[in-house]
Amino acid sequence: MPIKKSAKKYMRVTERKTLRNKIVKGTFRNAIKKTKENVAASKVAEAQELLKAAIKALDKAAQKKVIKKNTAARKKSRLNAAVKKLALKK
Template identity: 80%
Template sequence: MRVTDRKTLHNKEVKGVFRNAIKKTREAVAAGKIEDAQKWLKAAIKALDKAAQKDVIKKNTAARKKSRLNKTVKAVALKK
């Protein structure tokens, strides 16, 4: 297996982890489940930080995604 193929597979796995966590967070926000949203937000932040650390995504991209996700969770938490 070529190195680029191996790295591509690894990057897809890492991206899948944070995309899944972001998706679950947004679903919990839409359903109004604040506790679940906060749990998934924590997982998403951890996954985004790891992806940025491993240069799968840029540091500023991770920061932007974390900020926007955090803002949506806070908005729902303040409504209730």
């Protein structure tokens, strides 16, 4: 446990930031998961709508520096490729 007052404050701040980051991560992970499920089920329209939501969530996470912007770009690219591949099959 921290002894100094500033260390105690830093611990509280870190706890708040960690909680905020978990919420943001959960948001984009759920969006990605739902998109992948719809791609696997060959639901083109739903997958395209959920892709938009996933991209929005990833951009927000990158903007808040929860994930790096290249990580967000890579995840968006892979999701987009999967949805496009599905759309071309139909």
